[in-house]
Amino acid sequence: MTLRHDWSRNEIRALFDLPFMDLVFRAQTVHRQHFDPNAVQVSTLLSIKTGACPEDCKYCSQSGHYDTGLDKEKLLAIQKVIEEAINAKEKGASRFCMGAAWRSPREKDMPYVLEMVKQVKALGLETCMTLGMLSAEQAVALKEAGLDYYNHNLDTSPEHYGKIITTRSYDDRLNTLAHVREAGLKVCAGGIVGLGEAREDRIGLLMQLANLPAHPESVPINMLVKIAGTPLGDVDDLDPFEFIRTVAVARLLMPESHVRLSAGRETMNDQMQALCFMAGANSIFYGEKLLTTSNPEAAHDRQLFQRLGINSKQTQDVSDASREEAIAQSLRQQQLSALSRDAMASRDTVN
Ligand code: SAM
Ligand code: DTB
Numbered sequence: 001m002t003l004r005h006d007w008s009r010n011e012i013r014a015l016f017d018l019p020f021m022d023l024v025f026r027a028q029t030v031h032r033q034h035f036d037p038n039a040v041q042v043s044t045l046l047s048i049k050t051g052a053c054p055e056d057c058k059y060c061s062q063s064g065h066y067d068t069g070l071d072k073e074k075l076l077a078i079q080k081v082i083e084e085a086i087n088a089k090e091k092g093a094s095r096f097c098m099g100a101a102w103r104s105p106r107e108k109d110m111p112y113v114l115e116m117v118k119q120v121k122a123l124g125l126e127t128c129m130t131l132g133m134l135s136a137e138q139a140v141a142l143k144e145a146g147l148d149y150y151n152h153n154l155d156t157s158p159e160h161y162g163k164i165i166t167t168r169s170y171d172d173r174l175n176t177l178a179h180v181r182e183a184g185l186k187v188c189a190g191g192i193v194g195l196g197e198a199r200e201d202r203i204g205l206l207m208q209l210a211n212l213p214a215h216p217e218s219v220p221i222n223m224l225v226k227i228a229g230t231p232l233g234d235v236d237d238l239d240p241f242e243f244i245r246t247v248a249v250a251r252l253l254m255p256e257s258h259v260r261l262s263a264g265r266e267t268m269n270d271q272m273q274a275l276c277f278m279a280g281a282n283s284i285f286y287g288e289k290l291l292t293t294s295n296p297e298a299a300h301d302r303q304l305f306q307r308l309g310i311n312s313k314q315t316q317d318v319s320d321a322s323r324e325e326a327i328a329q330s331l332r333q334q335q336l337s338a339l340s341r342d343a344m345a346s347r348d349t350v351n
């Protein structure tokens, strides 16, 4: 199947307008042509610099423009980031995503973030960063350090954008995405729904993403996490079925991309998440914290995957591998103690 980059607004609207069952069925059918329907990729997030952001994104706990009561934190020490990455790997994440509340990284920050990438990569994890706007040179430096993915969202439609952010433009975001792509990094770009936007804006967002010169490899669809103190702290809830429709349409427009069920899972029950997977979502953030807000318990997610038969192949592989490793380790221990017994015995004989 050839990937399309010329989706019209009318075509996308027609997908949104399908009866729910028809839309989800079509999305699942396309999903199966490109992916294992029972596999979900798992990433863990870490905020490496928190709060006091100069941008005015009206949804964000970290914007310095609003009083959200968030504890600010300077750039984390590299050792701390590595400890968190090891933790994430042990819990089963395959990718570690580091986020900073910056408009863009300053030159003096770059050596630290590049070192973080190198060391996280050396643990055998895929690496992802989201640091705000990037110059072409910064994108190349990140690529050379071993970064796999860069996350930079378009957030909403160009038409709705001015109601959400005024300190950086839509074109600024598109330019960063172009720098990321040109540097050879994989692109993670999506948006947020439930910002009080209209369906036309969800259509506009997906149209922008699907008509980029290349589809992002990863498309996060975030449900707004309402943050008290921000201008969107008490916006009306979005109909959950409209969220699932957005996931399904993303799957249909960008059939080879991972569609990520991102922020907002804590407010979704297990059945809704299962419907999102049915509609073509095939990655999640895993671990109790997103950047500053909470995410479902890892144990709950593992149980949900088990109940749905998701990643059972990988889980099986992991448990087989860890069982084999445990057996190998105990054999090594037995051999070591046999050696030391022999050594003690010969010492006793000599004495
Ligand atoms: N500061 C960088 C930037 O914005 O480019 C990177 C971090 S920022 C937190 C990454 C993305 O998280 C945002 O673009 C937005 O799509 C999403 N996000 C932030 N706050 C959110 C919230 N309260 N609910 C849902 N998504 C959110
Ligand atoms: C993305 O699209 N969602 C993630 C990740 N990219 C960086 C962030 C979600 C943030 C949710 C609010 C918070 O925890 O601060």
Ligand code: SF4
Pocket (backbone or CB within 6 Å): 053, 054, 055, 056, 057, 060, 061, 062, 063, 064, 100, 101, 102, 103, 132
């Ligand atoms: Fe800053 Fe990113 Fe939050 Fe916007 S979304 S205020 S840029 S941390």
